[in-house]
Every structure is written in structure tokens, then in C-alpha cells.
Amino acid sequence: MAHNDTATRVMGPVFDAMRGFEPDAVRAELAKAAPAAVFRMCHPFGTLKGADAYCDAVLLPLAQAMQDLRRQEVIRIAGRDQDGAMWVGSCGAYTGKWVQDWLGIPATGCFATMRFHEFYRIERGACVEMQAVWEIPEMMMQADLWPMVPQLGRFQHAPAPMTQDGRGPHAAALTEASRQHVIDMLTAMIRHPLQGGPEVMELERYWHPQFMWYGPCGIGTACGIEEFRRCHQIPFLNAMPDRGQYPEKTTHHVMAEGAYVGVTGWPDMCQTLSGDGWLGLPPLGRQITLRSLDFWRLENGKIRENWVLVDLLDIYAQIGVDVFARMEELKWSRGYR
Numbered sequence: 001m002a003h004n005d006t007a008t009r010v011m012g013p014v015f016d017a018m019r020g021f022e023p024d025a026v027r028a029e030l031a032k033a034a035p036a037a038v039f040r041m042c043h044p045f046g047t048l049k050g051a052d053a054y055c056d057a058v059l060l061p062l063a064q065a066m067q068d069l070r071r072q073e074v075i076r077i078a079g080r081d082q083d084g085a086m087w088v089g090s091c092g093a094y095t096g097k098w099v100q101d102w103l104g105i106p107a108t109g110c111f112a113t114m115r116f117h118e119f120y121r122i123e124r125g126a127c128v129e130m131q132a133v134w135e136i137p138e139m140m141m142q143a144d145l146w147p148m149v150p151q152l153g154r155f156q157h158a159p160a161p162m163t164q165d166g167r168g169p170h171a172a173a174l175t176e177a178s179r180q181h182v183i184d185m186l187t188a189m190i191r192h193p194l195q196g197g198p199e200v201m202e203l204e205r206y207w208h209p210q211f212m213w214y215g216p217c218g219i220g221t222a223c224g225i226e227e228f229r230r231c232h233q234i235p236f237l238n239a240m241p242d243r244g245q246y247p248e249k250t251t252h253h254v255m256a257e258g259a260y261v262g263v264t265g266w267p268d269m270c271q272t273l274s275g276d277g278w279l280g281l282p283p284l285g286r287q288i289t290l291r292s293l294d295f296w297r298l299e300n301g302k303i304r305e306n307w308v309l310v311d312l313l314d315i316y317a318q319i320g321v322d323v324f325a326r327m328e329e330l331k332w333s334r335g336y337r
Helices: 003-010 012-020 023-033 051-065 136-142 172-189 224-239 312-318 323-333
Strands: 038-041 047-049 066-080 086-098 111-123 126-134 207-214 221-223 253-257 260-264 269-273 286-290 292-299 302-310
Touching: 003 012, 003 086, 003 111, 012 023, 012 066, 023 051, 038 051, 047 051, 051 066, 066 111, 066 260, 086 253, 086 260, 111 136, 111 260, 111 292, 111 302, 126 292, 136 312, 172 253, 172 260, 172 292, 172 302, 207 224, 221 224, 286 312, 312 323
Parallel strands: 038 126, 207 302
Antiparallel strands: 038 047, 066 086, 066 253, 086 111, 111 126, 207 221, 253 260, 260 292, 269 286, 292 302
């Protein structure tokens, strides 16, 4: 069975039900597709077991808060990772009219949008695991309650692929080359700074000169190498120069379909906060892990677009900073009584 057929047969009905989001239909389709799956969600949700638990704790509260909730998917790929496991990767945004408070974030009464990156592992015709990051900080920003440091890049809602082909059909002939290109790029990236200056990453070899990096809310979007390095990479590496040095503490699942590549891992990065400059975090001298879920689109053999979500709330939680408590203080000062 082709990868696209697998995605459609197992997860397609769930995604279809969530496009219009009728709660009973969503619950029924999830019960068919992922009855006993382990749902690994971003902070503050944690890990849940079974479709019912995921519906009750995550999906239905969002549907109650967002009138006319819709799941607008812009990328869907399916492929096997390096260990042969089948994954379905899905990227897009949850949208609707925000009519009830959610996770303590005050409703705006207006249209709201929240990015998602979700990866589903398929075994024997069922989903057995999900790894997902939702852009919860984006909701805080829309409510005008930003409790973290100002982001260095510009905030832009990440668009659909320039080519408007994120959901396929995907050219199977490109799959292996796309996947290997991203693996080689990631291998080169971790050479810097321990093995030399920026040149050892060979950015010009792997990235299109006009590439777009759609970073998470809290970091921002970047256009091209200079903006990417100044708004994200340089502060990131100044703070954690030992990135990529603890492979035994991370996992990576890299899958591809056509010109698109996805990666997930729970966590997929581990490094030491030994310097200053990233997200306002102090040089604590302690290790943290990151959940960074990515999608890439290649064009003419180079990366043209990169969608990135990082579980920033989990990073703050690891160092003892309660972002939600700080948001509560902001609510008081903004007149929420």
C-alpha cells in the first residue's frame, strides 16, 4: 500500500471530521483510528492514553472555546522513518471564533488561529502514537498577554507552501533524495560551533538563497540566511553550543514524501544552557531537552521553506519558570478581575 493510501485510510477520516469539527463525529473517528494510542502533547497537556482521554482533555475543551472550530491542514506527508516505522505528518492551524477562555487565556471574542504540527505513528492499520506541538503562545499573543521576552524575529502567521501542493500529490521519485538532503543538512548543522565557524554548516549548499524559516511564536519568522542567523541561530548557539552532542538522550523520526520532509522526536534535542542570549534564559549550566517538530519543502534540490514549532512552554517549565503564572499576573495588570 502506498504511503498516501495509508495516510488516507487511517488518519484521513479523522482529519475530515476535524475540518468541520462536529465533536461526536471527531470522537467516533478517533475511536476507530487510534483507540489505544499514546498521545504525546506539548506543555501543559502532557501524555494521554487512549482516544477518549485525548478528546476529553484536549480536543473538546478547544472546541468549546473556539466557536466553529476548524482544522485547516496545509501539509500532509506519510513515510517510513530510519527504523522502518510509518508516520503521518500533518501541519496547519486550528481556527475559529474565540468565545470562551482556554487554558486560562482570556477569550477575545474574535477570530483566532493556532498553528499545529502533528505526527502519527501507524502500525497494523491503526495509529498507536501521536507527537504534537500546538502553538499555544500564539494564542497568548492574540489575547495581548505576552508573558515571555520579546521575540527577535517578526511574528508572521506561517502560510501554506508557496507551491500550494502540501497535501499532495507528492512525487515519489523525489522522496529519498529529499529525505537524505535534510539528514545531511542536519548533520552539517551540528558541526558548528564545536568543529569550526559558520562555514562548516555549508548553509549555501543545503538552503535556497531565498529560503523562508517559519519559526514559532516567541522566535519569529526569518527570510534568508542572514535573518535566520541573527534572529535565531546565533543566539541559540551562543546559549547552547553543545547542541547535537547527546544523541543517547534524544530520538529522531525523519520521514519524507516527494519534496517534503518531516521530523519529530520526544525529545529530539538535548543541550546545556551554558550561555546567555536565547529567549532571555540565563546561563544556568544545566541540560534541557527540546521538542522541535519540523517540516521542510525542497525546490530544485535545496530547502526553500521550513516550518518549525518548538515546545517553548516546556523549555521554561524545565528551568522552573511558570509561564502561565506570569500570564495570570499580566491579566491582573491588564484589568482582568
